[in-house]
Amino acid sequence: MDGDRRKRFVELHREGCFLLPNAWDIGSARMLEAAGFPAVATTSAGIAFSLGRPDHDFFAEHGPAGRIDRDTMLRRVREITAAVAVPVSADLEEGFGEAPETVATTIRMALAAGAAGGNIEDFTGERARPLHDPALAVDRIRAARATVDAAGEPFVLVGRTDTLLVGGSVAESVERANAYLAAGADCAFVPGAADAATIATLVRELDGPLNVVMGLTGNALSLDDLRDLGVRRVTVGGSIARAMYRHLQRAAQELAQGTFTYAQDQLSQADLNDLFRPHQPDVG
Template structure:
């Protein structure tokens, strides 16, 4: 399988998100897993921050694995993989929009053509960044991606369902649509796993929605999820 240039991989990854067909993207944690998954016929590969951390003997916490260590691993996966690679960059390795932009720029230099940034703050007193600040972080990520000249799919993740936010569905929709306006290409709402909720999110969010498969409590099959309207699935197992 020929390895595409980064520009070609970026264009291909964008096309996957605009095509009518759904696609399944597995999570890799090192070069070996990425090559194995690429050989299985998937169209793209994501990295998993949890998988990378666990493979290094650390917990799945942003503070446990430095940005440099994560980008080194992500870069090795992107260099070895013949497919587009999207990186799990957690909260962007910094609270400020400027730090998030720096992380996106560094990830693109490492070879990826997509990434997700979440709105989880890591602060027990306020689990999510307030909406205005979270939007500014997404906007900074978009600017950094555009400045690189590499076609890039930016996924904004909202952890409202994982943090017990009040009025959780409405908050998820409002945040995701605000992130979309700030420049996100795709949205991700982990913790929303029942069919009715997923279908409602797909209907109310004005962008492609990522749905995770392979986790406990997420028993739906690809055809079942596809019937709900979501184009992109990430497989954790």
């Protein structure tokens, strides 16, 4: 089953443009699957928030132990892959360690957890040097590629550069992303590229398919717009989870005032029960 799902996920990246929404637990993944998406991704932010932990920040803000550890993250990935029938791409952050060997182990664990793909980013979490040295970043992607090839399983490896998120230029983003593609990444991911001009430049200058993330702050570009620009894959990061937590915060604030109007827009118990009934096994 994992092999078939992985093949389907690879095929999604061959041409066109598709939306890959991000889940953080079994329930959110099942809801996205039920909406008809051909695959889902995990969001490290959503998983962290569901456990009451911070995500994607500098270590000085919350300490190195503040972010979710690899075993915890991969456990959630495994839970999600076991609960849905569609391919799942894992948010593997920076690979949970600097050394290429550590990244290789993370990729092996993602494969064992049933993931059909995964991203490795170059963000370090250190303010003095927010991105890994380019040569090391390339070695990390190369180690991930070698691990995938050795496993002999279809797997979409995504090289992510956080250059724009730390104040870098589009030119540096292109240079880093192309280096990651040359080192074996199947797709480049440049978070922070959200306007048409920047995205068009990346599509033109990159030597492989581009993933962009929408929903960081809300965006006027539609999926059709992104398709016309030449984007191959669109994710939404932790934006769905953040929107859910905003609703929770509003409900809590209203409850503190002693009213209950937040409940007027809830899903019914019956609808959720129907949605979350176990998948029926294939017959025939």
